[in-house]
Amino acid sequence: xxxxxxxxxxxxxxxxxxxxxxxxxxxxxxxxxxxxxxxxxxxxxxxxxxxxxxxxxxxxxxxxxxxxxxxxxxxxxxxxxxxxxxxxxxxxxxxxxxxxxxxxxxxxxxxxx
Amino acid sequence: xxxxxxxxxxxxxxxxxxxxxxxxxxxxxxxxxxxxxxxxxxxxxxxxxxxxxxxxxxxxxxxxxxxxxxxxxxxxxxxxxxxxxxxxxxxxxxxxxxxxxxxxxxxxxxxxx
Numbered sequence: 001x002x003x004x005x006x007x008x009x010x011x012x013x014x015x016x017x018x019x020x021x022x023x024x025x026x027x028x029x030x031x032x033x034x035x036x037x038x039x040x041x042x043x044x045x046x047x048x049x050x051x052x053x054x055x056x057x058x059x060x061x062x063x064x065x066x067x068x069x070x071x072x073x074x075x076x077x078x079x080x081x082x083x084x085x086x087x088x089x090x091x092x093x094x095x096x097x098x099x100x101x102x103x104x105x106x107x108x109x110x111x112x113x
Numbered sequence: 114x115x116x117x118x119x120x121x122x123x124x125x126x127x128x129x130x131x132x133x134x135x136x137x138x139x140x141x142x143x144x145x146x147x148x149x150x151x152x153x154x155x156x157x158x159x160x161x162x163x164x165x166x167x168x169x170x171x172x173x174x175x176x177x178x179x180x181x182x183x184x185x186x187x188x189x190x191x192x193x194x195x196x197x198x199x200x201x202x203x204x205x206x207x208x209x210x211x212x213x214x215x216x217x218x219x220x221x222x223x224x225x226x
Binding site for chain 1: 114117144146154155156157158161169171205207209213214215216217218219220
């Protein structure tokens with residue numbers, strides 16, 4: 001079964017700190033790994049994505065680290081801000097496999113002042 | 114990125130009735146998808162809406178319960194048929210322009226009494 005396991009379920013970080021969310025996958029055919037940010041009452045918004053040919057991708061304060069041998073990837077939010085408080089989902093898909101996303105279980109992030 | 118709108122944004126329905134949710138994309142896209150998100154939970158793919166042909170359903174979802182139409186490259190509908198309280202959920206439409214990136218609409222929040 002194609003699964004993506006995500007941890008932690010919830011996370012509290014102080015303003016200015018680093019938020020780290022981890023995901024692990026089983027299916028080695030996965031070749032696209034996006035992260036989505038969802039605010040209450042809104043649809044998920046694509047935040048950043050990575051492919052297995054690189055080990056890290058950075059966009060502003062958001063960085064994805066990818067470990068192909070361990071089948072793990074993580075999202076790092078640097079200088080976390082209260083406005084980053086949201087639910088974050090990792091996902092994975094197979095190019096040419098219908099682009100169907102398999103989502104992790106989500107992490108509820110709260111950034112405190 | 115594509116801009117996606119959904120109608121209605123929310124509805125409260127009686128058991129045994131049906132609701133049709135509309136999804137409109139502001140540009141022609143290759144792929145459209147329908148997801149379900151239980152409150153506080155992750156996203157589960159219901160089906161891929163295929164233009165000009167029958168939708169492709171994921172395990173656990175059937176056409177009689179969730180008929181889907183996609184008459185053109187920018188529009189799709191999902192009907193939730195013969196509803197029960199267990200169908201109370203957020204229904205999300207997403208689109209992909211042929212690459213892996215997938216963008217989501219704001220969701221339709223359905224409550225079945």
